[in-house]
Amino acid sequence: xxxxxxxxxxxxxxxxxxxxxxxxxxxxxxxxxxxxxxxxxxxxxxxxxxxxxxxxxxxxxxxxxxxxxxxxxxxxxxxxxxxxxxxxxxxxxxxxxxxxxxxxxxxxxxxxxxxxxxxxxxxxxxxxxxxxxxxxxxxxxxxxxxxxxxxxxxxxxxxxxxxxxxxxxxxxxxxxxxx
Numbered sequence: 001x002x003x004x005x006x007x008x009x010x011x012x013x014x015x016x017x018x019x020x021x022x023x024x025x026x027x028x029x030x031x032x033x034x035x036x037x038x039x040x041x042x043x044x045x046x047x048x049x050x051x052x053x054x055x056x057x058x059x060x061x062x063x064x065x066x067x068x069x070x071x072x073x074x075x076x077x078x079x080x081x082x083x084x085x086x087x088x089x090x091x092x093x094x095x096x097x098x099x100x101x102x103x104x105x106x107x108x109x110x111x112x113x114x115x116x117x118x119x120x121x122x123x124x125x126x127x128x129x130x131x132x133x134x135x136x137x138x139x140x141x142x143x144x145x146x147x148x149x150x151x152x153x154x155x156x157x158x159x160x161x162x163x164x165x166x167x168x169x170x171x172x173x174x175x176x177x178x179x
Contacts, residue, residue, distance in 0.1 A: 001133050002136075002177070003125070003137050003175050004045065004136075004137070004138045004139070004173065005141055005149055006061065006138060006172045007143055007146060008027065008055075008061040008169065009030070009034040009035045010028055011027055012025070012028045018092065021085070022081055026056050031061070031170075032060070034169050039068060042065045042138070043068055046136060047069070049072050049136070049138070050066055050071060050074070050139075050140060052139070053075075053145070054079075055080050055081060076124055079139060079145060081142035081145055082148075084111050084112070085112070086109040099114075101114065102114045102156050103160030114162060117145070117148050118151065120148075121148035122152055124139075125149065125152050143167055146167045148162070150163045151163065153175045153176070
């Protein structure tokens with residue numbers, strides 16, 4: 001079984017290099033256009049279902065890309081971005097290790113730990129596999145959340161560090177579940 005993910009469109013905080021975390025930021029004009037440009041790709045895949053984060057930027061992306069097909073959208077808070085606590089709204093200059101290391105699992109400045117993020121994201125990925133195994137499912141989510149998704153499918157490196165955030169706004173990626 002396969003599952004697809006897409007990161008939400010651009011926001012002003014993305015544009016200005018600020019950490020969003022679970023702060024509920026709207027898409028900007030560029031983000032809306034990015035989502036509109038994905039509609040043909042979405043239509044080609046013939047998705048049966050969209051499951052979206054409950055944050056505005058992801059929900060709006062899901063609604064835009066679904067304009068023509070009008071498939072069911074389920075909103076699930078387990079797909080929200082990692083809560084970055086006191087860092088939200090600040091420039092993106094976080095020291096990734098230890099804050100992104102599952103072995104140290106640091107909790108500082110009110111940030112959600114890596115293990116908490118993994119548990120939340122892994123639970124929905126497991127549910128999707130069990131509940132929607134005969135469906136083509138698109139998950140609409142966030143950059144940090146996609147890092148947890150990567151580890152679900154490919155594992156954590158030997159040092160415990162999450163993979164880097166490399167997914168662009170409105171980029172779609174495909175993953176395959178192992179039996």
